[in-house]
Amino acid sequence: MYKNLFIFLVTINLTYSDHTLKSLHILFRHGERSPTSSYTNDPYKNYSWPGGFDQLNNKGKSEMYELGKNIKMAYNWFIPDYYSANDVYVLSSYADRCHMSAQLLLAGLFPPVGDQIWNEDLLWQPIPVRSTARSEDNKIAIKKKCLKYDAALKEVRATDLKPINENNKELFNYLSKHSGDDIQNILALEFLYNTLEIEYLNNLTLPAWTKEVFPYKMKDLAALSLATFTKTDFMKRVHGGALLKEIINNIKDKRDGVLKPNRKLFLYSGHDVTIVSLMRVLGFEELLKPEFGASMFIEHHNVGGIDQIKVINRLNKNKI
Amino acid sequence: MINFFLNYIFKVFRHGDRVIINPYPNDPYRNNSYWPAGWGQLTNLGKLQEYNLGKWLRKRYDNFLPSNYSEKDIFIRSTDVDRTLMSAEANLAGLYPPQPAQTWDSKIPWQPIPVHTIPVKEDYLVAMQKSCPKYDALLDNLLKSKEFVELNYKFRNVMNYVSRHSGAIIDSFEKLEYIYNTLFIESINNFTLPNWTKTVFPDQLRPAASLSFAIACYTRDLARLKTGPFFNELIQNINNVTDGLQKKEHYRKMWLYSGHDTTIANVLQSLNLFEYHNPPYSSTILFELRSKSPEGLFVNIYYKNSTQPQAMTLNGCNFDCPIDKFINLLSPIALTHEEWKKECKWSFISMIETADKDQVLVLSGVILISLVIFVILMKIIYTKYNEKPEAVYLRLPDDDEQV
Numbered sequence: 001m002y003k004n005l006f007i008f009l010v011t012i013n014l015t016y017s018d019h020t021l022k023s024l025h026i027l028f029r030h031g032e033r034s035p036t037s038s039y040t041n042d043p044y045k046n047y048s049w050p051g052g053f054d055q056l057n058n059k060g061k062s063e064m065y066e067l068g069k070n071i072k073m074a075y076n077w078f079i080p081d082y083y084s085a086n087d088v089y090v091l092s093s094y095a096d097r098c099h100m101s102a103q104l105l106l107a108g109l110f111p112p113v114g115d116q117i118w119n120e121d122l123l124w125q126p127i128p129v130r131s132t133a134r135s136e137d138n139k140i141a142i143k144k145k146c147l148k149y150d151a152a153l154k155e156v157r158a159t160d161l162k163p164i165n166e167n168n169k170e171l172f173n174y175l176s177k178h179s180g181d182d183i184q185n186i187l188a189l190e191f192l193y194n195t196l197e198i199e200y201l202n203n204l205t206l207p208a209w210t211k212e213v214f215p216y217k218m219k220d221l222a223a224l225s226l227a228t229f230t231k232t233d234f235m236k237r238v239h240g241g242a243l244l245k246e247i248i249n250n251i252k253d254k255r256d257g258v259l260k261p262n263r264k265l266f267l268y269s270g271h272d273v274t275i276v277s278l279m280r281v282l283g284f285e286e287l288l289k290p291e292f293g294a295s296m297f298i299e300h301h302n303v304g305g306i307d308q309i310k311v312i313n314r315l316n317k318n319k320i
Numbered sequence: 321m322i323n324f325f326l327n328y329i330f331k332v333f334r335h336g337d338r339v340i341i342n343p344y345p346n347d348p349y350r351n352n353s354y355w356p357a358g359w360g361q362l363t364n365l366g367k368l369q370e371y372n373l374g375k376w377l378r379k380r381y382d383n384f385l386p387s388n389y390s391e392k393d394i395f396i397r398s399t400d401v402d403r404t405l406m407s408a409e410a411n412l413a414g415l416y417p418p419q420p421a422q423t424w425d426s427k428i429p430w431q432p433i434p435v436h437t438i439p440v441k442e443d444y445l446v447a448m449q450k451s452c453p454k455y456d457a458l459l460d461n462l463l464k465s466k467e468f469v470e471l472n473y474k475f476r477n478v479m480n481y482v483s484r485h486s487g488a489i490i491d492s493f494e495k496l497e498y499i500y501n502t503l504f505i506e507s508i509n510n511f512t513l514p515n516w517t518k519t520v521f522p523d524q525l526r527p528a529a530s531l532s533f534a535i536a537c538y539t540r541d542l543a544r545l546k547t548g549p550f551f552n553e554l555i556q557n558i559n560n561v562t563d564g565l566q567k568k569e570h571y572r573k574m575w576l577y578s579g580h581d582t583t584i585a586n587v588l589q590s591l592n593l594f595e596y597h598n599p600p601y602s603s604t605i606l607f608e609l610r611s612k613s614p615e616g617l618f619v620n621i622y623y624k625n626s627t628q629p630q631a632m633t634l635n636g637c638n639f640d641c642p643i644d645k646f647i648n649l650l651s652p653i654a655l656t657h658e659e660w661k662k663e664c665k666w667s668f669i670s671m672i673e674t675a676d677k678d679q680v681l682v683l684s685g686v687i688l689i690s691l692v693i694f695v696i697l698m699k700i701i702y703t704k705y706n707e708k709p710e711a712v713y714l715r716l717p718d719d720d721e722q723v
Binding site: 050051052055056058061062065084085086094096099100101103104107115116117118119121122123124125126127128129130131132133136 | 356358361362364365367368371390391392400401402405406407408409410413421422423424425427428429430431432433434435436437438439442
């Protein structure tokens with residue numbers, strides 16, 4: 001699944017020279033997790049999810065590890081074999097599953113080699129993953145309090161989404177009737193979608209009523225729900241602006257030769273909404289519902305003295 | 321004694337073996353080729369020390385802490401520094417080798433476990449580095465006190481000698497500690513130290529370095545502002561555990577804090593348990609909550625700075641310290657974050673309270689003179705203003721503006 005895409009990545013890189021890449025920022029969504037909650041008529045209400053609700057599962061863990069290995073393969077000539085804090089910076093959302101996903105991706109990227117092997121029986125090495133308190137996070141989960149933003153979001157939900165909610169009355173009623181939950185807006189729909197998606201990924205047979213709506217009818221609206229957070233320019237500034245600014249500053253400093261330490265690889269471990277917001281802040285308007293382990297790459301090249309930025313996304317694996 | 325039911329563990333530990341933070345100017349080993357891991361970074365030995373500490377914890381608490389990792393059982397917090405973040409991860413690799421249900425890759429006997437942190441400048445809990453103006457003022461007073469002036473005088477020859485040879489300005493105990501620490505790490509890495517160090521290292525420098533660790537929490541007020549939030553968290557957790565036990569609900573069993581030698585020294589010093597020394601790599605303080613019966617909860621404190629943990633007894637309590645008594649003893653130095661923020665605020669009044677008489681006199685003088693100058697200035701401006709009133713509202717013509 002991943003392989004094809006990475007071959008694609010490598011081929012486009014060949015149109016640039018192998019050595020034009022100056023810095024690489026990668027933002028990724030955490031790996032597959034157990035659902036946050038179940039719905040009222042959920043046949044799998046009492047299903048015992050390993051580790052409980054909202055935790056990264058073993059499949060998610062090995063997918064993140066594989067993603068790390070694949071990134072290393074695709075950027076083999078750029079990412080050094082030796083881990084060094086002077087090359088790599090890693091920032092994670094506060095959430096456990098993001099911390100763990102970052103550690104796994106790093107385990108795939110930087111298995112210890114040579115004199116970095118500290119334990120012959122364990123070919124893994126600890127690599128620092130930074131984060132901040134949830135209430136202070138304005139870059140990844142973006143939970144830092146901003147009253148003006150909260151008001152804007154409320155306004156968008158009350159006005160812009162009104163026709164959408166009205167046009168989909170029939171769908172909402174259908175979902176409410178069968179799920180047993182009160183689904184009256186796209187946010188509630190998005191949560192239901194997430195639960196169904198995870199059950200589907202875990203080979204649990206979904207009830208017959210879902211056939212008509214899952215995934216496609218629901219997926220588009222769930223994607224719209226994610227885009228709501230960055231509806232206006234002001235909202236984009238708050239929800240994604242800080243991360244974009246950090247990336248731009250890193251790239252500028254790299255270009256000017258003043259980046260300290262002079263790092264080349266920047267990893268951000270976040271959520272589906274982090275990816276959607278950053279894409280939208282960059283001006284991409286297409287509605288997206290990133291899968292688990294989805295990632296986007298921001299490559300900074302210098303081709304013949306001219307600095308260029310390339311954005312590559314790997315949001316959908318077309319699995320569903 | 322082993323039969324006592326263990327209810328809760330609160331553990332703070334220092335990172336493992338690391339590279340020197342920053343060589344001194346005349347350091348023969350200042351070239352970074354001597355230090356492949358990089359300045360201040362955890363070495364392979366350090367990773368192994370922490371991994372073994374994790375294994376030791378697993379052995380000690382195996383009957384108490386489930387062998388499958390769950391975020392409902394344990395919370396891990398680290399300072400936002402590479403070596404402490406990595407130490408915490410290595411420690412957890414030893415504490416939670418994946419059991420069959422949590423094995424995600426049969427070739428790698430490791431599983432990811434979140435290590436939470438916040439930026440050093442915001443960290444009032446473990447790094448204890450968030451700015452606190454009142455603390456800074458109090459510390460300044462301490463260092464200018466008669467006791468410390470005399471101590472500095474006692475060490476002046478060593479400071480001068482080390483300054484001359486190292487090429488760095490060494491004028492405080494903290495800086496002597498930095499030199500001691502650098503020489504110590506170079507010596508355990510089997511580097512031959514320059515000849516000048518022979519007369520001072522380790523015997524003359526060690527006491528100065530040890531003393532430096534006591535300074536941050538030297539007085540009760542300093543201790544309160546430095547470690548208040550830490551002890552508040554400990555008390556809060558103990559209360560949560562008693563609650564959980566009473567209601568027979570699930571509660572978190574273990575809290576790990578990954579910090580520095582200063583973290584260890586500050587906590588011990590605040591508890592009046594610090595015997596002057598340099599807390600070694602992986603040194604650990606354990607607060608264990610145990611019970612003889614459901615009502616009889618008590619706290620045990622251990623300090624592990626070698627292979628075996630030492631039992632520590634608080635002044636005014638037995639080694640088995642009943643929790644009510646323990647909380648009472650700690651309350652005077654415990655502060656919630658809100659209380660801490662409030663107390664840290666620097667104000668003129670608090671400064672007068674803490675400053676000595678000379679400082680108050682000088683400061684009052686400065687303020688008085690500033691006031692006089694301000695009044696004179698205002699007078700001059702006012703006079704000038706009145707001299708040419710016609711010039712004041714003169715506007716330059718602006719082409720773009722419609723009149």
